[in-house]
Each structure stands twice: as C-alpha cells, then as structure tokens.
Amino acid sequence: xxxxxxxxxxxxxxxxxxxxxxxxxxxxxxxxxxxxxxxxxxxxxxxxxxxxxxxxxxxxxxxxxxxxxxxxxxxxxxxxxxxxxxxxxxxxxxxxxxxxxxxxxxxxx
Amino acid sequence: xxxxxxxxxxxxxxxxxxxxxxxxxxxxxxxxxxxxxxxxxxxxxxxxxxxxxxxxxxxxxxxxxxxxxxxxxxxxxxxxxxxxxxxxxxxxxxxxxxxxxxxxxxxxxxxxxxxxx
Numbered sequence: 001x002x003x004x005x006x007x008x009x010x011x012x013x014x015x016x017x018x019x020x021x022x023x024x025x026x027x028x029x030x031x032x033x034x035x036x037x038x039x040x041x042x043x044x045x046x047x048x049x050x051x052x053x054x055x056x057x058x059x060x061x062x063x064x065x066x067x068x069x070x071x072x073x074x075x076x077x078x079x080x081x082x083x084x085x086x087x088x089x090x091x092x093x094x095x096x097x098x099x100x101x102x103x104x105x106x107x108x109x
Numbered sequence: 110x111x112x113x114x115x116x117x118x119x120x121x122x123x124x125x126x127x128x129x130x131x132x133x134x135x136x137x138x139x140x141x142x143x144x145x146x147x148x149x150x151x152x153x154x155x156x157x158x159x160x161x162x163x164x165x166x167x168x169x170x171x172x173x174x175x176x177x178x179x180x181x182x183x184x185x186x187x188x189x190x191x192x193x194x195x196x197x198x199x200x201x202x203x204x205x206x207x208x209x210x211x212x213x214x215x216x217x218x219x220x221x222x223x224x225x226x
Contacts, residue, residue: 008149034214043217044152086155088150093141096165096214099151 003027004090006100013107017078021103022087024070033064035073037104044087047073072098078107111135113218115201121224122191130186131220134203140213143176144200146220152200159185191225195203198222 006023013019032048048055049069061074071090075082083101088100114133122128134141140159154168160181167181169176173191179186188195195198198220204213
C-alpha cells in the first residue's frame with residue numbers, strides 16, 4: 001500500500017461546480033499536511049496547509065481526519081483557472097514530505 | 110525576491126553519460142530537497158540538506174546518484190552512468206524551517222527535464 005494515496009481522476013466538472021478530493025495516508029504518526037497545486041509542465045506550488053480544525057481560504061476548504069487518516073480539499077464555484085493537478089503532501093517526520101500522485105481537475109465552460 | 114532556480118532546464122544524455130544538475134535555492138533558506146518526478150506521478154523524495162549537511166539520502170535510487178551542498182547554498186545532483194529509467198523531471202525545493210519544527214512550506218524550482226536515450 002502506498003503511503004499517500006489519491007484518486008488520479010481526472011475530475012471533469014463545469015464552471016461553478018463544487019468538487020472535492022480526498023487523500024488517505026498510512027502512517028498514523030504523520031505530523032503535517034498540505035495541498036499543493038501543479039500546473040502542466042510547471043513546478044508544484046503550495047495551495048494551503050491543512051490544520052486539525054479545518055481551514056478555509058476563499059473558495060478552498062481543507063480538512064483533516066486523523067482518526068480515519070485522510071485529508072480533503074473542497075473547491076467551491078470552480079473556475080477554469082482551477083484546472084490543474086492537486087497534490088496531497090504528508091510529512092511523516094518533521095522534514096520529509098511524501099507526495100501523492102496527484103488528482104487531475106479539469107474545469108470546462 | 111528571486112525564487113529557486115535550476116539549470117539546465119532540459120538535458121538530453123546518452124545512456125552511460127554522467128550528468129550534473131544544479132539548484133540555486135532562495136537566499137537564506139536552510140533546507141534544500143531534491144525530488145524525482147516521473148510522468149503522471151507525484152514528486153518522489155530523493156535527499157534532504159540542512160545547510161551543508163546531508164541529513165537524509167534515503168530516497169536516492171542507487172549509488173549512481175550523488176548530491177552535495179558544500180557551502181550550504183547551491184546544490185548539485187549528480188547522476189553517474191545514466192540509464193533510461195533515470196529519465197524524469199528533477200525538482201529542487203528550498204524552505205526555511207519553522208521554529209517549532211514539523212511542516213515547512215517548500216518553494217520549488219522549475220525543474221530539470223532529463224531524457225536519457
């Protein structure tokens with residue numbers, strides 16, 4: 001079993017839709033969690049950190065469920081510019097991140 | 110300010126050739142990471158430096174891979190006797206550790222696309 005698992009998609013949604021991605025992790029001792037965004041042929045960029053209490057940044061909401069060992073990302077009112085690959089990242093030790101393979105999102109008009 | 114830069118951006122190598130990939134991290138960033146990203150996959154951790162010290166190299170796939178950061182700034186990833194399976198994007202990232210430790214925002218360079226023929 002991979003340490004961090006994501007559904008690769010693609011998720012194909014119309015503009016304005018709400019879409020949610022989940023990511024599961026296997027190491028219960030994992031300490032910190034992030035969502036990164038990667039555009040085609042570009043480098044990953046931090047989208048948001050994920051806190052135990054859940055956090056929101058505009059149209060984006062991230063949640064952590066330690067008991068079930070998953071994190072989620074919710075995108076409301078999808079824009080064409082949200083089309084990208086969303087990478088789940090889990091730090092199993094204080095500095096070593098493990099990336100999921102990413103979930104592809106395509107937002108169409 | 111300037112972000113993380115990597116060079117070359119593209120490299121074509123013949124099988125068996127040695128290559129060297131360079132990373133210039135953000136000035137003042139203590140931590141530096143190297144990743145390998147295959148097509149359709151997420152970045153895979155290769156190695157980690159804190160200043161000039163290589164604290165973790167558990168992700169290096171073989172002894173043909175070697176990384177250094179002699180002065181705690183610029184880093185070089187060297188691959189000896191390249192093989193076709195080494196073809197991938199090599200990403201460098203730097204970060205500044207938080208005081209409490211655990212979880213740092215990583216800033217990635219644009220990557221070096223390596224193709225081994």
